[in-house]
């Protein structure tokens with residue numbers, strides 16, 4: 001018997017799919033939000049296709065952020081890299097505090113309109129949670145376990161791949177999950193510089209004073225965020241699993 | 246053979262091990278005892294270079310232990326860490342197999358070894374092999390930790406309070422198993438403990454540490470009879486001395502000619518246990534039997550009491 005939460009998630013997923021396949025079903029619900037003869041369902045592009053592009057942007061940016069952040073965390077937790085810890089912390093912090101809109105504004109003159117500035121903004125914005133979590137995961141390993149690994153004669157590399165990373169993995173995944181959720185929402189502003197994301201729907205709604213569009217764009221992003229968040233959380237639990245790491 | 250040659254270790258301004266020189270003979274058990282914080286763990290961790298001495302040299306079979314890469318050295322030396330340190334994300338079997346796999350043993354050999362060790366430590370392989378450490382009790386975890394240290398059949402074994410979490414029955418069994426393993430493989434063992442009973446039971450030689458110094462390094466009888474300092478005397482436990490003296494000798498060594506009534510005592514039993522049986526039986530003497538059942542003679546209360554007295 002699946003829990004209530006699981007049923008709700010399943011229901012949310014089904015509604016989302018229904019909306020993509022049969023948007024007309026939802027027309028009566030959204031109609032009251034728009035003026036007479038304005039369209040209630042987004043009609044300037046395929047919503048499903050836009051959602052896929054949105055997800056792709058988030059996926060690529062988060063993947064890059066995860067690779068860089070985790071590598072950096074590994075580097076600065078090695079003996080040789082320890083001196084770079086404060087520097088890398090401040091760099092990553094700047095990435096987080098610099099508003100993504102400002103990043104877009106700065107990146108457009110260099111890379112032009114389109115997906116690239118958005119990817120850069122999301123990448124920078126996503127670094128911090130992953131880096132901080134990876135750092136926590138790699139520096140709070142039980143000392144007796146690490147000593148046992150050294151005492152068994154594992155090389156530094158073997159310790160990293162066989163002990164440290166597997167033990168830190170659930171915490172690292174938590175960082176990635178935070179980053180994904182933030183990016184899902186943040187990606188919408190990419191459409192201000194012509195990236196193809198669900199932001200398009202929201203912006204179109206703002207421009208034509210169409211509340212139904214705004215709501216559609218916002219709700220799709222929100223449902224995606226919840227579903228992906230929960231799926232990743234499930235993955236973390238499964239990985240930690242019986243080992244209770 | 247392990248030679249500690251003028252080993253000193255500083256952490257910042259504090260000296261935690263001070264100018265220790267001692268030689269551990271091959272195929273013997275050396276037990277390190279001393280108060281908490283006296284530097285026991287630090288001392289033994291310098292053998293497998295988990296800690297590097299500030300000055301001094303440690304030689305293993307005549308060779309400076311820094312002459313081979315640290316990871317290779319450590320694969321040759323079994324190490325049962327204080328507080329087990331099992332890998333939480335690996336099963337019991339995977340934990341035990343750690344060093345054999347690093348050394349590239351074949352699958353079948355690793356599996357056989359894991360099962361042998363689990364059985365030896367009274368952990369049913371079919372039940373425990375696939376468990377994770379957190380599913381085990383403290384005593385079970387500790388036994389797995391010791392099994393892991395033994396897995397690659399090292400010539401040299403460092404054990405840091407390996408039996409602290411075990412109940413008295415399993416502890417006694419584990420100690421006897423360790424003695425049997427040591428005899429069988431001729432392993433050289435350095436073991437740290439807070440349990441003086443354990444120290445006298447296992448040790449060929451005992452090193453007493455206090456504030457980073459080794460106050461005395463001697464065989465158990467010598468230490469009982471001639472403690473080097475009042476601290477050593479206090480640590481051994483003055484009131485326990487006669488019993489410890491009896492505990493390190495076998496009943497077979499106290500046999501007197503003559504016959505006695507009652508259930509025979511095995512010659513391999515310690516004299517202390519023999520005394521205990523005499524007292525409990527209420528008899529002045531009991532027969533002593535060899536392993537094959539042949540009666541060798543008797544042990545008497547009077548004889549044992551004489552043996553328990555301070556040697557002159």
Ligand SMILES: Nc1ncnc2c1ncn2[C@@H]1O[C@H](COP(=O)(O)OP(=O)(O)OP(=O)(O)O)[C@@H](O)[C@H]1O
Nearest residue numbers: 256261279280281282283284285286287288327439
């Ligand atoms: N890495 C370290 N840095 C600084 N001081 C240390 C370090 N390791 C140990 N010490 C200090 O060295 C002293 C000896 O520690 P050690 O662990 O060798 O004691 P021990 O005899 O094994 O004690 P116990 O019986 O409690 O296990 C202690 O005072 C401890 O605080």
Ligand SMILES: [Mg+2]
Nearest residue numbers: 285286327405
């Ligand atoms: Mg210790």
